[in-house]
Amino acid sequence: xxxxxxxxxxxxxxLNCATKMFCDCPNRPGDEPNANTCPVCLWFPGAIPRFxxxxxxxxxxxxxxxxxxxxxRSAFDQKVYYYPDLPKGYQLSQAHLPLSRGGGIDILDxxxxxxxxxxxxxxxxxxxxxxxxxxxxxxPVSLVDFNRAGAPLVEIVTEPDxxxxxxxxxxxxxxxxxxxxxxxxDCSMENGTMRVDANxxxxxxxxxxxxxxxxxxxxxxxxxxxxxxxxxISRQSACLQAGEPVVLHTRLWDPDKKVTLPMRAKFEGPxxxxxxxxxxxxxxxxxxxxRSRLPEMPARxxxxxxxxxxxxxxxxxxxxxEADVAGFFEALTREGVAxxxxxxxxxxxxxxxxxxxxxxxxxxxxxxxRLAALLRMLxxxxxxxxxxxxVLLRLFDTDESPETIVGARGFRQVxxxxxxxxxxxxxxxxxxxxxADVRRGQAKAMGFLIGQVMQASHGxxxxxxxxxxxxxxxDAPLNPAGQNAVEP
Amino acid sequence: MDSAFAHRNPDAxxxxxxxxxxxxxxxxxNLSVAGWPTDAGSGALAGFTALxxxxxxxxxxxxxxxxxxATRMSEFGFGLRGSQAGVALQQQAADxxxxxxxxxESRLAAWRAGVCGFKPSYGLVxxxxxxxxxxxxxxxxxxxxxxxxxxxxxxxxxxxxxxxFSLPEGETPDFPPRPMDPRATTLGTVTEAQRGLSPExxxxxxxxxxxxxRAGFSLRNLSMPDFxxxxxxxxxIGSVEASSCAGRYDSVRYGRRAPGxxxxxxxxxxxxxxxFGPLLKGYLIQGAFFQFERYDAYEDACRIxxxxxxxxxxxxxxxxxxxxxxxxxxxxxxxxxxxxTYAQFAATAFANVVGQPxxxxxxxAGAVSSGIQLVGPRLSDARLLALGxxxxxxxx
Numbered sequence: 001x002x003x004x005x006x007x008x009x010x011x012x013x014x015l016n017c018a019t020k021m022f023c024d025c026p027n028r029p030g031d032e033p034n035a036n037t038c039p040v041c042l043w044f045p046g047a048i049p050r051f052x053x054x055x056x057x058x059x060x061x062x063x064x065x066x067x068x069x070x071x072x073r074s075a076f077d078q079k080v081y082y083y084p085d086l087p088k089g090y091q092l093s094q095a096h097l098p099l100s101r102g103g104g105i106d107i108l109d110x111x112x113x114x115x116x117x118x119x120x121x122x123x124x125x126x127x128x129x130x131x132x133x134x135x136x137x138x139x140p141v142s143l144v145d146f147n148r149a150g151a152p153l154v155e156i157v158t159e160p161d162x163x164x165x166x167x168x169x170x171x172x173x174x175x176x177x178x179x180x181x182x183x184x185x186d187c188s189m190e191n192g193t194m195r196v197d198a199n200x201x202x203x204x205x206x207x208x209x210x211x212x213x214x215x216x217x218x219x220x221x222x223x224x225x226x227x228x229x230x231x232x233i234s235r236q237s238a239c240l241q242a243g244e245p246v247v248l249h250t251r252l253w254d255p256d257k258k259v260t261l262p263m264r265a266k267f268e269g270p271x272x273x274x275x276x277x278x279x280x281x282x283x284x285x286x287x288x289x290x291r292s293r294l295p296e297m298p299a300r301x302x303x304x305x306x307x308x309x310x311x312x313x314x315x316x317x318x319x320x321x322e323a324d325v326a327g328f329f330e331a332l333t334r335e336g337v338a339x340x341x342x343x344x345x346x347x348x349x350x351x352x353x354x355x356x357x358x359x360x361x362x363x364x365x366x367x368x369x370r371l372a373a374l375l376r377m378l379x380x381x382x383x384x385x386x387x388x389x390x391v392l393l394r395l396f397d398t399d400e401s402p403e404t405i406v407g408a409r410g411f412r413q414v415x416x417x418x419x420x421x422x423x424x425x426x427x428x429x430x431x432x433x434x435x436a437d438v439r440r441g442q443a444k445a446m447g448f449l450i451g452q453v454m455q456a457s458h459g460x461x462x463x464x465x466x467x468x469x470x471x472x473x474x475d476a477p478l479n480p481a482g483q484n485a486v487e488p
Numbered sequence: 489m490d491s492a493f494a495h496r497n498p499d500a501x502x503x504x505x506x507x508x509x510x511x512x513x514x515x516x517x518n519l520s521v522a523g524w525p526t527d528a529g530s531g532a533l534a535g536f537t538a539l540x541x542x543x544x545x546x547x548x549x550x551x552x553x554x555x556x557x558a559t560r561m562s563e564f565g566f567g568l569r570g571s572q573a574g575v576a577l578q579q580q581a582a583d584x585x586x587x588x589x590x591x592x593e594s595r596l597a598a599w600r601a602g603v604c605g606f607k608p609s610y611g612l613v614x615x616x617x618x619x620x621x622x623x624x625x626x627x628x629x630x631x632x633x634x635x636x637x638x639x640x641x642x643x644x645x646x647x648x649x650x651x652x653f654s655l656p657e658g659e660t661p662d663f664p665p666r667p668m669d670p671r672a673t674t675l676g677t678v679t680e681a682q683r684g685l686s687p688e689x690x691x692x693x694x695x696x697x698x699x700x701x702r703a704g705f706s707l708r709n710l711s712m713p714d715f716x717x718x719x720x721x722x723x724x725i726g727s728v729e730a731s732s733c734a735g736r737y738d739s740v741r742y743g744r745r746a747p748g749x750x751x752x753x754x755x756x757x758x759x760x761x762x763x764f765g766p767l768l769k770g771y772l773i774q775g776a777f778f779q780f781e782r783y784d785a786y787e788d789a790c791r792i793x794x795x796x797x798x799x800x801x802x803x804x805x806x807x808x809x810x811x812x813x814x815x816x817x818x819x820x821x822x823x824x825x826x827x828x829t830y831a832q833f834a835a836t837a838f839a840n841v842v843g844q845p846x847x848x849x850x851x852x853a854g855a856v857s858s859g860i861q862l863v864g865p866r867l868s869d870a871r872l873l874a875l876g877x878x879x880x881x882x883x884x
Contacts, residue, residue: 039539043736045528045619046520046542048652078732080779084752089735270779272786275624275729278653 003237004205006213007162007229011175012195013154013185014127015058020150021126022049022092022277029130029148041150043088051076051277055124055152058184060282060290062154063100063122065182065297066175070287074099076124076277081269084144085128093125095271099154099280105178106299107170117171118159127151154184160199165226165233172196172222177298181323189220196225201246202236211246216260218252228253232260301326309339318347324361325351328368335372338379345375349392357396366395374402386459387411415462420453420469423461427452428473438474446470492575495525496557506552507640513548514582516573517558518565519628520617521545528619529561529570532737532763534744542617543652544586544628544645551644556582563768564621564734565590567829569822574601574631584632584641590622591722592815592836594629595848599817599859602850604876606630606638609867610843611656613642614649621733622726625840635880639873646869668874670704676807677707680715684834685813692851692858693813699857700811703882708807712799717792718838719830724778724789725841730768731775737763770826793841800842804865809875814848814859836861845869847876852883 017027023040040047060070075097078090098121109115129149133142156175162168176187176194187194196219201211216232219225236246251260296304298320305316305326319326325346332342350371354364371392378388383406391405398405406412414420427449428435437445446467453466494517515521518528520538527533541549548555560572565588574597576582587594589607598605607629620626628645630638648655677697685693701707739745739759746758764772778786803810815835823829830837839846844866851859862879864872 042741044539044741045526045533045536045736046538046617048616048654050651050653080732080735082735082738082753082756084740087736087738087740089738090732270783272728272732272779272783273790274732275622276654278656 001241002205003202003233003240004163005229005233006160006201006203006211007168008160008199008213009156009158009162009168009171010197010199011156011158011172012197013062013156013179013187014193015055015062015152015154016183016185016193017052017054017058017152019052019054021052021055021124021152022150025150027151029127029151031147033132033143033145033147035147037146037149042146049092049277051280052152056280057290058152059099059122059124059154060287061182061294062179062184063103064291064294065178065184066103066105066119066122066156068100068103068119068122070100070282070290071097072283073097073279073281074123075279076274077271078274079125079269079271083128084142085131085149087129090274091126091128092274092277093155093271094123096273098123105171105174107167107174109170110164110166115161115167117161117167120157120159122154122156125153125155127153165229168198168229169222169226172225174299176222177321181295181298183295189222189224192220196222198225198229198232200229200232200236202233202240212248214246214248214260215250216253217250217263218254220255224253224255227255227258228260231258235260295323298323298326305329309333311339311343315343315347319343322361328361331368332372332375335369335376337372337375341375341379345371345392349389353393353396364396365399366392370395370402377402377406381413381415381462381464382406383411383413384459384461384463387413411460413462414457414460415465417465417469420457420461420466423453423456424466424469424473427456435474438470492559492572492579492581493557494529494560497524497555500554500556504550504552506550508548508644509552510554511552511637511640512554512556512581512583513641514556514559514576514585515545516561516565516586516588518561518588518619519545519558519586520619521555521558524558526619528564530563530737530764530768532734532739532743532760533619534742534763536742538617540617543614543649545617547645548641553641553644559585561588562593563765564588564619564730565593565626566621566730566768566771567591567823567832568593568596568600568820569767569824569829571597571822573597574603577601577603577631577633583634584630584637587629587631588618588620588626589629589840590626590726591719591830591833591840593833594631595836595846595861596815596817596820596833598631598848599814599850600820601631602817603631603633604635604638604850604880605848606642606873606876607839607846608642608646608869609845611654612646612845612867612869614645614652615654616649616651622729622840623733624729625722625726625843627840627843635873635877639870642869642873666871666874668871668878670878671706673809673875674706674708674807675700676710676803676810678715678803678810678812679709679711680713681812681835681838683715689813689816689858692856693860695857696851696860697811699882700879703878707811710803710806710810712803714792714796714799715838717796718841719834721789721793721796722837722841723774723826723830724786725793727771727775728778728786729775731772731779734764734768734772739763767824767826767829774826796838797842800838800844801865804844804863808864809868809872810861810863812861812863814851814861817850817859839863845872847872849876849879 020027023038025036025038076092077095079093080090100122103119104116106116127148130145131142179185179187198216199213201213203209203211216228219228250263252263253260302316302320305311319329354361377383394405434445434449450466454461517526520526520542522540526538562569562571573587578601595605613628632638738756746762749755749758845864847862849860
C-alpha cells in the first residue's frame with residue numbers, strides 16, 4: 001500500500017524585544033547565568049506580571065506579516081505543569097484566545113505548482129528557564145538558568161496542510177524571511193530563536209482518515225526538519241505495514257544518527273485562564289497603526305521589482321529575501337543606475353565582498369550613493385569594468401569618493417586615439433600572425449589583439465575604442481558578437 | 489491567649505511626616521515589608537523574608553504611618569481559622585488593620601471585633617507585594633473603629649500602580665466624595681440575600697432598615713434569584729486559581745524541604761504534602777480536580793460568574809447602594825471543613841466574586857438592630873465611605 005504524510009508544524013519564535021515579556025529584565029538569555037532575573041521572572045511570592053507593550057507590538061507585526069487576523073480580544077492562560085524549569089507551576093500562554101487567527105504562506109510544491117500552507121493561529125507565550133545538566137565529580141547535577149525564563153515568544157501553529165518534507169522546508173524558509181523583514185526576530189534555528197516541532201502522521205494515499213500523530217522535536221536546522229520528516233514517514237509507514245499501531249508520543253531527532261528516538265508520552269496539562277494579566281483588547285485604530293508600520297513583504301516586493309525593473313522572478317526573489325539587499329538595489333536605481341547593472345554588481349561583486357569581510361550590507365562603508373557614483377563612471381566610459389572592480393574594493397578601505405580614487409590612482413580609461421595608436425602600433429608589430437588571422441575573419445584573433453593592447457595599457461584602455469581602432473587599421477569587419485567580450 | 493501579633497516591628501517609629509502621621513497600622517504577614525518574615529500564615533513559606541516593600545507598604549510609609557507589626561493570619565488568609573484579625577484593635581494596640589479579604593474575611597473579622605470592615609473595589613488598591621491565593625477575588629481589606637481612618641488610609645494606598653496593571657487605564661477613583669443627601673439616595677435590598685436569616689436575625693435587620701428609612705433614605709426592594717450561586721461560583725473558581733497560585737510553593741527556594749526524597753518529583757510531593765494545613769490542602773486538591781478532571785464545570789462557573797457580574801451591576805443601577813444583612817459576629821467560629829467555611833461566608837462572598845466595594849458596619853451598641861453591609865458600584869469607594877459615615881452618625 002502507498003502512504004502519504006500529513007504534517008503540521010508548531011514554530012516557536014523568540015521575539016527580539018529589549019525586555020522579557022512580563023518584567024523589565026533584559027531579554028538576553030546568553031548572558032552570565034541568572035544575571036537577568038528579578039522577583040517577577042523568578043516568581044517570588046507577591047510578584048505580579050506586567051505585560052510588555054513591546055512584546056505585543058512585535059508579536060502583532062509578526063502576525064500581520066504572515067497574513068493573520070489580529071483578534072480584538074485575546075488573553076493569557078496558565079498551562080499547568082510541574083517541572084524544575086518552571087518554578088511557578090504554570091506557563092503563561094494563550095491557549096483559548098490567541099492573538100491572531102488565520103494567515104498563511106505561499107510556496108511552490110514539489111512539482112513547482114503554487115500552494116498555500118495555512119496558519120491556524122499565532123499565540124504569545126513566555127519561555128521557561130533553561131536546565132543545564134552537568135557532573136560535579138561523579139555526581140550528576142542539574143542547574144537552572146533563569147535568564148531565559150519569561151523571554152517573549154510566539155508560537156505559530158499551522159494547519160496540517162503539509163504532505164512532503166519539501167513543503168515544510170519551503171514554508172520555514174519563507175516564514176523566516178517574512179518574520180525577519182518585519183523585524184520581530186532573526187529566526188535562527190542554530191541559535192534557538194526559531195524552534196520547530198513537527199506533528200507527523202501517515203495514512204493510505206487517497207484516504208482522508210485522521211491517523212495518530214507523532215510529535216518530533218530537537219531539529220536545529222531547516223534541513224534537519226526535512227530529514228526528520230523523511231525518517232518519520234518511512235518509520236511510521238513500516239509500522240503500519242507490519243500491522244503495528246502508531247502511538248501518540250514525542251520523539252527527538254538525533255542529527256548524528258539521522259533517526260528519531262522516543263522521548264516520553266505526550267503530556268497535556270490543563271490550561272486555565274490567568275487572572276493576573278489583563279485581557280488584551282485591540283482597537284481597530286491600533287491594529288491599523290500596526291499595519292501601517294508593516295514593511296512591504298518580500299513576496300509582494302519581488303512582484304513589484306519584476307514589474308517595475310524588468311528583473312526575472314529569480315533575480316527579484318534573490319533581492320527581496322533580505323530587506324537590506326532589496327533596499328540597496330532600489331537605492332542604486334534611484335541614483336540612476338540601470339536595473340540590470342545594479343543587480344549584476346550587487347550580486348556578483350558587492351555582496352561577496354561584504355560577506356568576505358564579515359560585514360553587514362547595511363553597515364558596510366560601501367553605501368548605495370558611493371557604488372552608484374562608481375557605476376555611473378563606468379556607464380559613461382570614464383573607467384572600464386576592470387578598473388571599476390578595483391575601485392570598488394578600495395571603497396571598503398577609504399572614505400574617498402570613487403571620483404577621487406579614479407583620478408588619484410590613474411584608473412581613468414584611456415580613450416584618446418593618439419595615445420592608443422602608439423600602443424596598437426607596438427602590439428601589431430609583435431603579432432603579425434594574429435593580423436593575418438584577423439584579416440581572414442577570425443574573431444578570436446581580434447579578441448587576442450584587444451587583450452594585448454589592454455595589457456600594454458595596464459588595463460586602462462577603453463576596450464571599445466581599441467576594437468574600433470584595430471578594426472579600421474586592419475580593415476576588418478566589426479564583429480557584432482564581439483561586443484559581448486566587453487563587460488557591461 | 490497568644491499575642492495578636494506574629495511579628496512586631498522592632499522599630500515602630502515613623503520616618504516621614506504626612507497625612508497618616510501617628511496612625512498605627514497592623515498588617516498581616518502576607519504583605520511584603522522588606523526584611524520582615526512574610527509567610528502568609530503557611531508552612532509553605534516558612535522562613536521567607538520579603539525582598540522589597542509592597543506598593544501598599546511603600547505608600548503607607550511615605551504618608552507617615554506607623555507599621556506596628558503583622559498579626560496572626562489564617563493560612564494564606566483563607567477563612568478565619570488561626571486568624572487574630574481585629575484583636576489588635578480590641579486591645580488598642582493599633583488604630584487600623586489591613587486584612588486580606590478573599591471571601592469576606594475582613595468583614596467577618598470586623599463584626600467579630602465590633603468595628604468597621606471595608607473591602608475596596610477590585611483593582612483599586614495595588615496587589616504588588618501581596619502574597620495572595622485567589623488573584624481575581626482577593627483584595628486588601630481595612631479594619632478600624634473609625635471610618636475617617638479607613639478613608640485616609642484608602643486615600644493613601646488607592647490608585648494606579650505601575651507595578652500592577654489590575655486597575656484599567658481611565659478608571660480613576662472618585663476622591664474626594666460628594667456630601668450624601670439621604671433624600672436623594674436610594675438604598676436597595678435584595679430579597680434572596682435575606683433568605684438564610686433566622687426570624688430573630690430578620691427582625692434585627694428589619695430594625696436597621698427602619699432606622700435608615702426614618703433618616704430619609706428611600707428603600708427599594710430588589711430581587712436577584714441567583715444570589716445563592718455566589719458562594720458556588722466562588723468555591724469553584726477560587727479553588728482553581730488557588731491551585732495554580734500555590735503551584736510555586738515547591739520548597740526549593742524557601743519553605744521547608746521534606747527529607748527522604750529520591751528525586752525532584754518526590755521532593756515536590758513530600759514537601760508540599762507537609763507544607764499545607766488540612767483546610768488549604770483540601771481547597772488546593774479541589775482546584776486541581778476542576779483543572780484536570782472537570783474543566784467543563786470550571787468553564788460553567790466562569791460563565792455563571794459573568795452573568796452574576798451583570799446582575800450585580802443591574803442591582804446597583806436600580807438603587808444607588810445596596811443594604812445587605814451582616815453575619816452575626818458572635819457566631820464567628822473557625823470551622824475545619826471547606827463546606828463549613830463556605831457556609832460561614834455565604835453572606836459575604838458575593839462582593840469578591842463581582843469585585844464591588846463593600847462596607848461592613850457593626851451593630852449599634854446595645855441596640856436591637858443588626859450589623860449591615862453597604863455595597864456600591866465598582867469604584868464608588870469614596871461615596872460608599874461617605875454613606876457609611878452618615879449611617880454611623882444616625883446612631884449618635
